[in-house]
Amino acid sequence: MRVLHVISTLAHGGAEHQLRLLVxxxxxxxxxxxxxxxxxxxxxxxxxxxxxHELGDGGNPATTARLRRLIRHGHFDVVHTHLYRACVQGRFAARLAGVRPVVATAHHLSERSVEGRPASAGVRALYLAGERAGRATIAVTPAVAGRLRAWGVPDARVTVIPKALDAAEYRYDPQLRAAARARLGIAPGVPVVGGVGRLEHGKGFDRLIRAVGAAPGATLLLVGDGPARVALERLAVIEGVADRVRFAGAVGHVREMLCAMDVFASPAGPDSFGLVVLEALAAGLPVLYASCPPLEDLAATRAAVPGSHRLSARDPESLPRALRTELLCHQERHGARLPPRSAGDRYSATGLADSVARVYDRVAGR
Known part of the structure; x- marks a missing residue:
């Protein structure tokens, strides 16, 4: 089977990395x-x-026409689109090229945004028009699937296949740890609390800065960038911990940063899937999380992953208390790393590929 994957951009990001794992x-x-x-x-x-293949930044009609020619001349059996622009243009181009088995992956849909774009009525209408030109849509979370159904996408066309990771990409390396700490100006023996994500208001990184203020001797390492960075830097000054907070900025791959950390904290709310929490587990870190559906599902079946702790949304002291506890445990282990852990095969890259391949077989009538 020949499959063409259409993606809006190959810039470093979550959707791009998921596609690379899949291909x-x-x-x-x-x-x-x-x-x-x-x-x-x-x-x-x-x-x-x-x-x-690179189609460049031509206008929408021209890009769709070039994409149609590529699909037709390549004799592709299935077209799979990723991200908003590719989902709209790719599905229309496939229909014009005569390819009916079209699959799309919906990564980010909410009341406020559609794949990173403001969720205006026009944006939603164009997305749904393209959706009708396909045969199946993969939602990366149940929340995204629920949004699609609320918009009117038939339930039979929606399949939930969660994001995945290759655990080997995050294995701990002491040399990477030493190099990252030296570059960031963090002494070898200093305990480091880490957080990763886009620095936006509502992501909980302000809570993490305040929590580190109640953990003397620890350094906070925030990996990522975004519109809230300046406000977070000011908050660190106000809380008196500016000398203990490092802003690493955006990185292409988080392995080196995870190696530099000793405790991982994800204070993001219920809209978060928590893939970075699973990456931290694979790197041998204890994790504190506010939302991570894969770990929550395991905890509900009494199969909680060792070294993971869910924070309480109702208790403002939950994060600083859990953070102090994990730092104490880190001290008692004399800095020893935990073994790599996972949330199961469902979230492995191999499991992702197997699930997507079954969708291809279904839409292609095999």
Whole structure:
């Protein structure tokens, strides 16, 4: 089976990384086309043996026409689209090229945004018009699936396949730890609390800064960037912990930063899937989380992952108390790393590829 993956951009990001994990493991002949100019990122994909097409930044009608020609001349059996622009243009282009088995992956849908765009009536209408040109939509979380159904997408067309990770990508390396700490100006023996994510209001990073203020001797490492960074930097000054907070900015891959940490905290609310929490587990870190559906599902079946602790949304002292406890445990272990843990095969890259391959078989009538 020949499959063409259409993605809006190959810039470093969650959707791009999920696609890379998928393409490497699918038992099909896969090619990728990006609707923007990826530059060096495309070269990295090609080095892995993946054929990457670049359509550039032409206007929508011109891009759709070029994409239609690519699909038709490539004799693809299935077209799989990723992210808003690709989902709209890719599904229409596939229909014009005569390819009916079209699958889309919905990564980010909420009341406020559609794949990173403001959720205006026009944006939603265009997305839904494209959805009717496909045969199946993969939602990465039950919340995204619920949003699709609320918009009127038939339940039979929606399949939930969660985000995944390759645990080997996050294995602990003491040399990476030493290099990252030296670059960030963190002494070898200082306990480091880490947080990863886009720095936006409502993500809970302000709570994390205040919690570190109640944990003398610990340094907070925030990895990511966003509109709230300046406000968070000011808060660190107000709380008197500016000298103990490091802003690392956005990174292409978080492995090195996770190696530099000793405790991982994710204070993000219920809209978070918590993939970075699973990455921290794979790196051998104890984790504190406000929301992580994979771990919550396991805890509900009395199969909680060792070294993970869910924070209480109703108790403002839950985070600082749990943080002090984990730092004490870290001290008692004399800094020893925990073993890598996981939330099960369902969230592995191999499990992702198996699930998506079954969707392809279904839409292609196999």
């Amino acid at each position: 490497r493991r699918l038992p099909h002949d896969c090619e990728v086309v990006t609707l923007s100019r990826p530059g060096a990122v495309a070269e990295a994909w090609r080095a892995d043996g993946t054929t990457v």
